[in-house]
Amino acid sequence: LFLVPAPAGAAPPADDHVEQVLTAEELITDGTTQKVFGCRIVGDSMEGAGIVSGDTVIVRQQETAKVGDVIVVTVDGELTIKRYERIGERAYLYPDNSGYQPLEILPQMNVRVWGVVAKVIHSL
Numbered sequence: 001l002f003l004v005p006a007p008a009g010a011a012p013p014a015d016d017h018v019e020q021v022l023t024a025e026e027l028i029t030d031g032t033t034q035k036v037f038g039c040r041i042v043g044d045s046m047e048g049a050g051i052v053s054g055d056t057v058i059v060r061q062q063e064t065a066k067v068g069d070v071i072v073v074t075v076d077g078e079l080t081i082k083r084y085e086r087i088g089e090r091a092y093l094y095p096d097n098s099g100y101q102p103l104e105i106l107p108q109m110n111v112r113v114w115g116v117v118a119k120v121i122h123s124l
Helices: 024-029
Strands: 036-040 056-061 070-075 078-087 090-094 103-105 111-121
Touching: 036 111, 056 070, 070 090, 078 111
Parallel strands: none
Antiparallel strands: 036 056, 056 111, 070 078, 070 111, 078 090, 090 103
């Protein structure tokens, strides 16, 4: 992939305007050596974060999350993408859409963090 400035309405860029050559892997991973995977988004619970149905998210594989991270997580075997938040000692999975309720993470739940969303690929 060629990374070039692209003013709307301008003629196609000439070779002398190429700023950098990127491989697809570099574009997706930002050069990190950490393992990544992709998830296709279904649903609208994360629209407020700019993540819409049909998007692909690139996820850095890790088992921990910081407050505010958008994470891919399983809750009792169901895969979901939500924002990780804490209020006092309580942990929650928050949607970024007011049409959905947050989910409090309770001790009896089987919860596993698969990773933190690093990038969103949105098709036009």
